[in-house]
Amino acid sequence: DAGVIQSPRHEVTEMGQEVTLRCKPISGHDYLFWYRQTMMRGLELLIYFNNNVPIDDSGMPEDRFSAKMPNASFSTLKIQPSEPRDSAVYFCASSRDRSLSPLHFGNGTRLTVT
């Protein structure tokens, strides 16, 4: 079990550029979550998928953010255009089902927008 894999680990970009974050969940997990972590706001849920279908995107800050899950083994979070206030650590997590199975987090992508 390789765990949840996120790429890149670090991303530095200039304001206005498009940023794409990638996630490979654990095989067999039905749920995939995107979180954002900042010092000010802590860990916030952005969006989650069940069986590749977006279930709740109420945490997505604004239209600049979009997420897709084209298949069970891959998801992307895109920010276009990026702004300095988007600087944060973005985590992807997956879980097996809707019960209290634990969330398995990746090691995050640290995004810096200058």
Next chain:
Amino acid sequence: QKEVEQDPGPLSVPEGAIVSLNCTYSNSAFQYFMWYRQYSRKGPELLMYTYSSGNKEDGRFTAQVDKSSKYISLFIRDSQPSDSATYLCAMSATAGNKLTFGGGTRVLVKP
């Protein structure tokens, strides 16, 4: 006011001491309570979970939930330097995994 409040610390203790962590919350619908541990530059990992009120023990870790006071606690006995991390409480109203996290408490266990 945040839905889940947690003292950011840092909480510094000598090795072998008991670490006491807590969270308060405002949403009375929360029924599922979890504690996650996060090492620097890593993702959070689940330590403990409890349902409704009561205590749960797992090795050196004890989780307590007091729903009447909207207060949860985590105790770490015989703390080790390897316990140095940030501890996040998380809670949910349903058995689904849409969790609300506290801001985390940074713990330092000094040898």
